[in-house]
Structures are given as C-alpha cells and as structure tokens.
Amino acid sequence: MVVNIERLFSKRAKKLRASEIRELLKITQIPNMISFAGGLPNPHAFPVEIIHECIEKTFKKDIRNALQYGTTEGLASLRGALAERMKKKKQINCELYDLLITSGSQQALSLVAICLLDPGDTYLTSVPAYLGAIQAFSAYEANCESIPMNEEGIDIDSLRRNIERLRRTGIQPKFIYTVPTFQNPSGETMSLGHRKELLNIASEYDFLIVEDDPYGELYFEGGPIPPIKSFDTKGRVIYTSTFSKILAPGFRLGWVVASKEILEKLILAKQAADLCTNVFSQYVAYEYVHGGYLDKQVEQIRCIYKKKRDIMLKTIKKYFPKEVKWTMPHGGMFIWITLPKRIDTRFMFQKAIAKKVAYVVGDAFYPDGLNFNSMRLNFSYSDDDTIREGIQRLAEVIKEELTISYDEEPFVAEGV
Template identity: 40%
Template sequence: MYAERIANLKSSAIRDILKHMSRPGMIAFAGGSPAPELFPVAEIAVACEQVLSKYGPTALQYSITEGLVVLREKLVSKLAANGLGMSTDNVIITQGSQQALDLISKLFIDKDSLVFTENPSYLGALQAFRMFQARIAAIPSDSHGIDVEALRKQLRVERPKFLYIMPNFQNPTGVTYSLERRKALVAAAIEHDLLIVEDDPYGELIFEGERLPSLFALAKGKNVIYLSSFSKTIAPGFRVAYTAGDAEMLKKMVIAKQGSDLQTNTFGQYIVNEYLESGHYQTSIDVIRDTYRGRRDAMIAAMEQEFPSALAWNRPSGGMFLWVTLPTRWDAKEILERCLEQNVAFVPGQEFFPDGSGRNTLRMNFSSPSLGNIGEGVKRMGKVLKEIRG
C-alpha cells in the first residue's frame, strides 16, 4: 500500500531523544535550537503592527511562490555585498532550508541517484535525500572540511548528482572550511562540472577571526546552489529561508514548490522583511555571537575540568555545536543511556555518518543551555564518563 520509499523510513533519532527533554531537571546539550531568550520578541511585536498597518490584508493573502519581491531584493543586496551581481531571479524564499533540501531532491534525485556528502553530515539533509531513495556516498572530511583529493579520486570513479556540504560551523561537528580548502573545492567543482549544494545556516554566527567567503561567492555563482536561513539569526518559528543560484534552475525549483506547498507563509515573510528594515538585525546578531561565544567557552572550560583526558573535542569558531571524540571502543549511545539517568543529554554521533562509522563520537549543543546549566551538565556527563572502563 505504501510507496517503496516508505519501507525504510525511520524517525530521526534526535527527535526520539528530544522526547526525554521535557523531564524536570533535564539539562539538554542534545537540541539544535537557537537561544529563545535572545529572540527579538518586542521588535517582532512592533514589526507585526507595522506590517498589518502598512500592508493590511495583502500581508495575509496568497503571494507568489518565489517569495516576496521586497524581501528577495534585500537578499540580492546581501549577495551584492559579497561581490555577486544577481537579480531577484537568482533568489527564492523557502519554508526553512529544510524545504530547499526537499526541492533540490525533487529536482535532481531519481531512485538510486548518487549524492556525495561530508562524513559526518547534517541529518536533515540525509533524511531529505533518503526520502527520494538517493544512494549516499560520504567523502572523508577532516578538521578543515572535505578532503578534496579524496573527492577528486571518487569523481573519477562515479558521478554524483551533487555534493552537499555545510562549510561554516557544520552541524554536527562545528568544523569550518579553511580558505584554501574552499578554493580547492571550487576548482575541483568547476573542473569536474560538479554541482555543490552549500548549506549555510550558521555563517553569521561567527565568534572570532575573519568571515570567509562562501563557495558560492568564490565560484561567482557557478556550479553552486547556496542555502541560508533566518532561523538562527532572527527566529526559527517563521520558517523563512532562502536559496540563491542559477535562475533557470530556480525556475524549476519554483514549479516544484508550487506542488509542495504553493508558497512560504506570507505573513512570516512580511515580518522578517519589516524586521530587516528596522535596523535591529545587526545589533541582535552581535548579541547572539557574544552569548554563544561565552557558552562555547564555558562548555570547553568545564569539559577541560570534568572530562577524562582520553576524550578529545574541537573549539568551533562559531555556530551552535561542538564535537567530542571518545576513545575508539566507546559507544556514545550506551553513554547516553547512562547520562539520561543523570538528567543530561547529548546526541550520539553515529547517525550523522552516512558510512555508519562514528560510534565513538557525540555532538554537544552550546547555544541553548544557560551558563549555569552548561557547568552542571558537563559535570554530570563527566561523572558518567569517568566511570567508563574502555
């Protein structure tokens, strides 16, 4: 009765872990949410008023599938600031970046089509590609991004529909591609005519150092589809994200979007547009950066104190996550069970690996918990970890 693609369908393990999160006293490093206390609630209230008084019923009516022109014009300016000369034909609004992944799957993936990803990769992307029965091949990645030589080697063997990457403060690892790696990857993409899907939800949440150019900018828009979102920089509840890329390809994405949901919610788009016009955006980003940087530092300081020395972790220079590597034989899932008993949670890393490796890895979220909870939660984890005999 069900379609073939449904046979192997499974719910995200993360969503299953999240069920425990409402338990009283639980400290969650398992989530992937931005800090709600930083949402600009008062400014959004003003934006709602403004939108309804300026646009009236138009803000509540159907609107075009591509997304509001005024909002897309602002995104064109944003791209222009990165040296990209584009028009509103090069930008569409999607229902979160997750929808862009669904639409890209619709456009490119037949049953058994090959898709390349990082190893590990973003779970929501894997879920979207698997829904269309893609065959996923993970390209080895290190602390500066995907291994371009390994990619070139693989490209000589088989040709994927596209390579999906998240080059800034990756979910799950927090890894950021170096400038050198970006340039090498763009060169390889152009040489092999490889399409890159560049997912950049966290790029603006940079804590230190220089913001590196997107692959989309480096490639001058060629061979790259660029996804970004207002979910982490304003609030996720509006589901307003955008995709930039080749105009002809976006036209097809728009037709696919017609059948998928007609359009992204009009009111949310107007609110985001109004908020951007209010000038609060940059101030608010600065506050988010400062807060998350403080939380990352607190988490690392606590880990240095509480975690056994056999563990290793990175120090992401932005975003919401850091990545912990346990000794080879340890199993993060088993450790999670014990941690849940101590009312602290993280996400075991294995599910993020298309090749099934990574049993001894885990993802820690530092954007949501308070400084106090970070200290206490890491202490609880440390207690469990110290009891493990490898």
C-alpha cells in the same frame, strides 16, 4: 474491513525512518534533564520586542496583502533586501531574481532533492553530516557517498579518490552537500583554500555544490568567511540560508540562491509542495531586515553564544578526562566530542540519561553509521549554569565508562 495501511504505503514511504534527533528531543522533555542534544537556538536570543514592532508595522502598512496568498518565488521586497545584504555581507553577486524564499532551508534541501535526484542517483557529502539533509536526500532514494572531514573542512584527497573510484564504475555524482561554516554537527569550518579547491573539483568532474549556510553569520572571532558561492561565476553552487538562527525558527523562512535554470525548477517543485511560503512571516521578516534590526540582533546573538561556547569549552577542559578530544568552533552552535575508540556513545547514552544529561550520538550523523565513539553537544540552548552542571555530569559518565574494560564487544542499543 481493517485498512491494511502497510500495503498502501509507497515504496518510498516504507523506507522513511524516524529521525533519531526528533526521538531524542522527546527524552529532553523529562524533568531536570539537561539536554545538549537538540540543535535549538536560545529562546532568550529571539528578538521578541523587535518582532512585535515589525508585526505592528506590517499591520499598519499592508496587513491585507500580508494575509493573502503570495507568489511562489516569495515577497519581492524581502528578496530584494536579502539580495542586497548578501552582496554586502557575503560577496555573493545576486539580484532579487536569483533568489527564492523557502519554508526554512530544510525545504530548500527537499526541493533540491526533488529536482536533482532520481532513485539510485549518487550524491556526496562530507561526514559527519547534517542529519536533516541526509533525510531529505534519502527520501528520494538517492545513494550517499561519505567523504571524511579534516581540520580544513574536507579531505580533498579522499574526495578525489572517491570520485575516481565512482567514475570507474560509471557513477557520476550529481552534487556534493556541504555546510562549510561552523558545521552542524562538528562546528568545523572549511578553509578558504579548500572552498576554492572544492569549486575547482566540482568544475573538473562536473557536479554541483549544495552549500548550506545557516551559521555563517554566527562568528565569534575572525569575522565573516566568504561562502563558496561568492567564488562561483558559473552557476555551479546552489546556496541556501535561513532566518532560523538569526531571527527565530518559528518563522520557517529560508532562501536559495541559484542559477536561473535551477531556480526555475525549484520554483515549480515548490509550487507543487506548498504554493508559497508563509506570507505574513515574510512581511514581518522584511521589516526586520529593512529596518536594520537584523544587523544589530546578529551582534547580540554572537555575543550570547560566544559566552556559552566559552563556558562549555572551559568546563570541558576542566572536567573531561585527558583521553577525550573536542573541536574548537569559532562560531555556530555545536561542539564535537571524540572519545577513545573502545567507547560506544550509544551504549553510554542510557547511562547519561540516568544521570539526567543528554547528547546526540555521533553515529547518527554518518549515513553509513560506523562512528561509535563520538557525540554532538549543543551550547546555544542551555543557560550558563546549566552548561556547567551538564558538562560535569557528562564528565562523570565518561570517566565511569573509561574505567570499564570491555572483554567483548559492547552491546549496541537499538535506536535511542
């Protein structure tokens, strides 16, 4: 008998949709394609020799424990080293017991969803938003309320208006999700004033803040910016960060700092999900942090990415038509491009692919869709000459698109 698998899927599984970005990454494998689409760190920024040394240290010191199961909370020495670093570098007042190691910060987002979201619950997010978070939260059937971003990171007036509107219909959001520093996808950073104001509003209306901070260490100018968590004295912020952008994503290591009550629940959820995070990775990462390699490596990554950002911005400025607008990120890995309203970047995508250059359509970062004239460009992955060439190709595509005047609504391609 043929298995009727559709009948057997849970309602939740039936609602799961393929990630647009994952689908796009397949296109980037086409030979000679220049891809600004993936959110990938540059593999030449991976500290390969240092990782080798840290692995050797792990073998010499404690290899049998490194190959054993570990605690769900994570390796105590690594948690201690991270807590120390967060106090020193981010002014986050935490000890090792306030910290949980996760399988990448993506798992932290999933655990937050498991522990905080019932079907039909509402959360807030600034938009454009990190797609992986929207996926993690919608897997648990939550409703998303989008709050527009502005040059200070989030439109505070719109946030208040939306919360009040929800209130009138008896809806109280559980949390707001935000990437306040060098945001993915926009590259924008929330001002200090808005960080504090967001915390005040969360307190006034009694919801949590989920602060996702994978890029905070990757500043190119102006120095580090205190996370929202550093102002939190009441346990209102769940903070997550990751080794993916400061070591290598293949380690699959992230961490969460949260109040005791929240952390206890996250640990129970994690136990059910995977028992513990890759123990070998944790031992090696401990050597990386404890040995002082991380600080030196982060400096190098900043230097490499700053140069790439500058090349991309300079080439954009030189070749993009004057109608195009772009963000000026002071760190991170992304630039956000806004085209005139009549341009549909989904429609234009096929033309870009024909010219062998790829981007992510802006619409993908809006839970409600409805943003057709923007795109995300990644500057960390490609080598310098490829950035120059790719931006010139994209400029050609945009110029051609601008010369077409649509008499009717442009055709919107189904998925890309």
